[in-house]
Amino acid sequence: LYGGYDVSKNRAELAYLVPMSISFNNGKYSNNVIAPIFTAKGSLIHFNAELRYDYKDILNVEAKGAFNGWSIDDDNPAYKDVMPWRPTLEFQAAAIYRLVKGLRFGVDIASQTYSHNDDIKYKRPHSFNLGSSLTYSMPLSSSKSNSRLSFYLRGDNLLNKKYDAYYGYRALGANFLLGTA
Helix, strand or coil, rough: EEEEEEEEEEEEEEECEEEEEEECCCCCEEEEEEECCEEEEEEEEHHHHHHHHEECEEEEEEEEEEEEEECCCCCCCHHHHEEECCCCEEEEEEEEEEEEEEEEEEEEEEEEEECCCCCCCCCCEEEEEEEEEEEEEEEEECCCCCCEEEEEEEEECCCCCCEEECCEEECCEEEEEEEEE
């Protein structure tokens, strides 16, 4: 468990995106935008908790959570647009279980909630992401080091939730990744 209180005097802030011009080049659409950057005075009080449990080489579980209390000390109306984009509550948890030697199954969740301001038209949706993985790892017999060959399958946003990964950019829907390392 830990926490803190931070005071900033010149924190760089990014305001909302402002469309400046729209043009068509050979039938292709382009939208030039700028993002005003300004500095702000403010503070953050945060409380965090982390928990981890490992049982031999069979099970690994970890969880992290945070509460963030943000404030901005300026009266500029553009600052109101910044606050809803900072997470208020954050939570992550993951578990990895060894099914048999070399084969592991994992599941993870991540969630973030945001404060909403009635003066702002766009409300950033809370996020909830469920992921899962399956990994098979084997030692390379020709190597004298601990080198391993791994094959993996990873699924992310398995519930196909719609939320913003970044300002104005939606997260991918359910997606999968297959690979080797």
